[in-house]
Amino acid sequence: MEIHQTEKNSKKLAAWFKSSISAKFIITGILTLLLMIPLSLIQDLIAEREVRQKSVVSELNDKWGNEILLYGPILKVPYKTYQETVVFNETTQETEKKQTTQLKYAYFFPKTLDINTDVKTTAKKRNNFETTVFTADIATSGSFEIPDFSLKSIANEDIVWDKATLEIKTTNLKGLKSEVKLNLNGNSYSFETKANGNSELDALESSYLALEDVPNTTTRSFDFKLTYNGSKSIRFVPIGKVTNVQMTSDWKHPKHTGSFITQSKRTTENGGFEANWKLLHTNRSFSQQYFKVLPNLNQYAFGTDFIIPLNEYQQSERAVKYGFLVIGLTFLVFFLIQTLSKISIHPFQYLMIGIALIMFYTLLISISEHSSFFKAYLIAGIAVIVMITLYSKSILKNWKFTLLIGSSLSALYSFIFVIIQMESYALLVGSIGLFIILGIVMYVSRKIDWDFDSAQPTHLESQLTTENS
Incomplete structure (x- = not known):
């Protein structure tokens, strides 16, 4: 049952x-x-x-060129400092004062800085994976005013004007596709690489400036051009008292990033973009000149990311x-x-x-x-x-x-x-x-x-x- x-x-x-x-x-x-x-x-x-x-894209980008961060030129002027030390003379059994001379460097930023950048993008593909890289033509011009050493009470005779050089701070040196030459006061100067080998920016440094080109008596103008292969982004640091940056590109999906917003931007006829930035030294929180050590200014960089919105x-x-x-x-x-x-x-x-x-x-x-x-x-x-x-x-x-x-x-x-x-x-x-x-x-x-x-x-x-x- x-x-x-x-x-x-x-x-x-x-x-x-x-x-x-x-x-x-x-x-x-x-x-x-x-x-x-x-x-x-x-x-x-x-x-x-x-x-x-991401692994394949990173490899492709690395071979073509990575992100670009650029600022310069910076006027680098050595100056003498003196230090007294007390030493013991074993022969006379007395103490003596001895003065030693040290060479230090002062860094001065431009009075005006104008940067015009034209970016052409290119698609790169490996197997099933695709990325976008670019070639950037960067034309920079501006002027230096007379350096002011009075803030540190440095005498004029202690300034080593004949050892003055120019520096350009940058990343992605292997993406650089043009010889770096800067025109200053009508004369051309070549640059050599100074790789840091750490997290700081690499530098391009010129040979010693001719005395007639050093802006120690009057304002000097400069200009130079760079051609870069890069990927992901281009950024600049506004080191000029007045900095004007104009960027044009055929890329349809720009993302303007950084510490400063664009002054104006528009879409061009080919679907690309044109963006402009204008910054004054009062808009940023760093000085126009530095003595002894040049700080890392990466945090003040601005520019454009060349992003793919949704892959x-x-x-x-x-x-x-x-x-x-x-x-x-x-x-x-x-x-x-x-x-x-x-x-x-x-x-x-x-x-x-x-x-x-x-x-x-x-x-x-x-x-x-x-x-x-x-x-x-x-x-x-x-x-x-x-x-x-x-x-x-x-x-x-x-x-x-x-x-x-x-x-x-x-x-x-x-x-x-x-x-x-x-x-x-x-x-x-x-x-x-x-x-x-x-x-x-x-x-x-x-x-x-x-x-x-x-x-x-x-x-x-x-x-x-x-x-x-």
Whole structure:
């Protein structure tokens, strides 16, 4: 009797799960949560491929040229200092005062500094990975005023004018593609590299200036040009009393960064940009001249980052983040159709549909590595929508519901693609879209008779009792 009663209860429970709306809803929810496991594995795959991409891009950039930070020229003038020391003379057995001379350096920044930069970008590709590098032509001009040693009470005879030089501080020396020559007061000076071998900037230093070129009696003007191969960014430090920087480029996605904002900027006819900065010495918190040691001024740098707003892996990652929404809403559509039309859909069929939705992301990642993200999204989307739509026809036996599934998936994937492409308005558009979807679901689900669950077990029990009799 106990075995017979247990068997009867099992049949009753199985029948209830088969016909109960709540049971179907619970099973659908469990399947949705289970499908989050392969979805998280896909996110790990994207992260792995993105790390590989960054490694390849870093290698390409390193061979072409890295980030550029530049400031100069800086007038470097040596001066003498004197120090008295007391020494003991063993011969006379008396102490004597001895004066030693030390050579130190004073650094003076330009009075005016004008920098014009023209940047041409180029795409570099290795296997499936691509990066953007650039060639920058930098033309610099300005003037030095007479150095003021009075702040340190340094006598004029202690200033070693004939040993004065010019320095240009910079990074990415291997990206430098032109000979560095500076014109000062009509004469040309070549520069030699002074590599630091640490985190500080390297320096380009000129040979000793001719006495007639040193600005010790009057203002001297200068100009020089540099051609750089670089990547990621170009930045300058405003060391002039008045610093004017103009930058033009064909790059369509600039990000102007640093301690100072642009004075003006505009988009050019070719889709690139033109940006201008104008800074005074009162806008910054460092001096116009230094004695003994030149500080690290990197923190005051400004310029432009040449960024790729969203690469294929970043867009794929954003698409996967909406995976729960895609699976959940797709299952919800099938659940509503099943509930309203009384068509039976087996959990295994839900699982097959869920796996097809997961396959969309693997197709997206693999195809986007060989093509653009738009083409990959289009191909993967059409493939999955067609597969699920045809599969739905065999389940639902009705073209009306089948077309509803196909159109719902098309609208959902289109909506997510629009959100992925947006940056500033992604949250706003996504929130509005989800609100509309919620309204549609609420409107459709209002016809569901949720009381069916409470009455169903009694009906099934009577039916089973009749069958057992």
